[in-house]
Amino acid sequence: MLDILVGGFYGDEGKGKIASYMALRDNPSLSVRTGSINAGHTIVFNGKKYGLRILPSAFINEKTALAIAPGALIRRDVLFRELEETGARARLVIDPHAGVITDEDVGEETNSAHLRGTVGSTLQGVGSAESKRILRTSKLAQGYPELSEFMADVPDKIIGALEEGSTVHVEATQGHFLSLFHGSYPYVTSRNTTSSGALSEAGIGPGYVDNVIVIFKSFITRVGAGPLGGELPAEEAKRCGIVEYGTVTGRQRRAAPFDSKVARSVVRINSANQVAITKLDVKFPEARKVREYSKLPVDAKRWIEQIEAEIGVPITLIGTGEEAMDIIDLRDKASG
Numbered sequence: 001m002l003d004i005l006v007g008g009f010y011g012d013e014g015k016g017k018i019a020s021y022m023a024l025r026d027n028p029s030l031s032v033r034t035g036s037i038n039a040g041h042t043i044v045f046n047g048k049k050y051g052l053r054i055l056p057s058a059f060i061n062e063k064t065a066l067a068i069a070p071g072a073l074i075r076r077d078v079l080f081r082e083l084e085e086t087g088a089r090a091r092l093v094i095d096p097h098a099g100v101i102t103d104e105d106v107g108e109e110t111n112s113a114h115l116r117g118t119v120g121s122t123l124q125g126v127g128s129a130e131s132k133r134i135l136r137t138s139k140l141a142q143g144y145p146e147l148s149e150f151m152a153d154v155p156d157k158i159i160g161a162l163e164e165g166s167t168v169h170v171e172a173t174q175g176h177f178l179s180l181f182h183g184s185y186p187y188v189t190s191r192n193t194t195s196s197g198a199l200s201e202a203g204i205g206p207g208y209v210d211n212v213i214v215i216f217k218s219f220i221t222r223v224g225a226g227p228l229g230g231e232l233p234a235e236e237a238k239r240c241g242i243v244e245y246g247t248v249t250g251r252q253r254r255a256a257p258f259d260s261k262v263a264r265s266v267v268r269i270n271s272a273n274q275v276a277i278t279k280l281d282v283k284f285p286e287a288r289k290v291r292e293y294s295k296l297p298v299d300a301k302r303w304i305e306q307i308e309a310e311i312g313v314p315i316t317l318i319g320t321g322e323e324a325m326d327i328i329d330l331r332d333k334a335s336g
């Protein structure tokens with residue numbers, strides 16, 4: 001069984017939380033991280049908070065092997081720091097073709113007025129390293145002796161695990177509208193963030209996929225420049241209680257209400273057969289930490305049922321708090 005998890009809006013939907021819950025619940029033998037260090041996934045488990053930029057969020061299940069995809073890009077200092085923090089070193093494999101971001105890549109982005117000013121890039125060197133890969137001049141993981149202990153053919157591992165009948169998760173990063181191909185160019189990231197992009201980075205064909213789960217938040221936020229349909233004035237967002245602050249800059253994120261029409265088109269392009277909604281507890285405070293659908297407040301249930309009808313695919317996972325287990329899991333019902 002292969003499940004792909006992707007972000008439906010502009011990133012920060014809570015992929016880390018959904019991926020960590022699914023790893024605990026589904027016991028995948030392997031979880032594969034795509035993308036790069038310009039995304040920060042937050043995992044809260046047993047009261048401890050982790051912010052991961054390159055390791056799969058599934059690390060909290062000690063039985064799950066972890067993989068970094070051939071299409072992903074690592075930074076060695078970030079990688080080793082996270083291996084230290086998580087103690088997951090013995091469980092990690094990296095594809096020899098994974099890209100490696102160098103200090104030179106970071107320097108080039110920091111010096112780019114276009115990236116810093118217009119695009120609002122996170123300036124982590126990802127786009128610069130990616131562009132060098134296209135020019136065939138970039139560094140790959142296979143070129144570094146200190147990475148040799150991790151080297152393994154990741155597509156082969158994925159396919160092998162599936163052939164044995166075990167479960168594999170593919171974790172994508174950021175969100176649909178930050179996609180280089182499908183987002184609001186040029187206010188986008190340097191890769192395709194959709195399910196097809198994640199598959200391409202993981203290195204396997206579409207025939208292996210069982211579930212595509214798009215993760216939406218119960219409202220929309222966007223960091224930095226670029227269009228945001230339905231954007232609320234900062235004051236009104238505050239009044240609605242849907243205010244978030246950037247983790248790095250501390251700036252108030254731009255916010256808009258949930259939009260079913262937008263969500264429906266995202267579901268179609270990603271060929272999603274399931275949807276996860278996070279932060280239901282922010283929209284409906286009485287939903288906080290509820291773990292059974294029947295115990296949700298009536299107005300929250302009504303909202304979920306309404307948007308599910310509008311989006312057109314089942315809402316199978318509902319986040320009600322930061323903790324990995326603060327979730328309502330309706331997947332059994334949806335498939336049965």
Ligand code: GTP
Pocket residue numbers: 007010011012013014015016017038039040041042043044172173174175277278279280281282318319320321322
């Ligand atoms: P990117 O790859 O950067 O897009 O990250 P992400 O999608 O993994 O999201 P990120 O962890 O950056 O941000 C989500 C934030 O929401 C984190 O602080 C989570 O702890 C929190 N969160 C996730 N799900 C829920 C939820 O259902 N309720 C509440 N209250 N918080 C949540």
Ligand code: MG
Pocket residue numbers: 011012039040041042
């Ligand atoms: Mg994030």
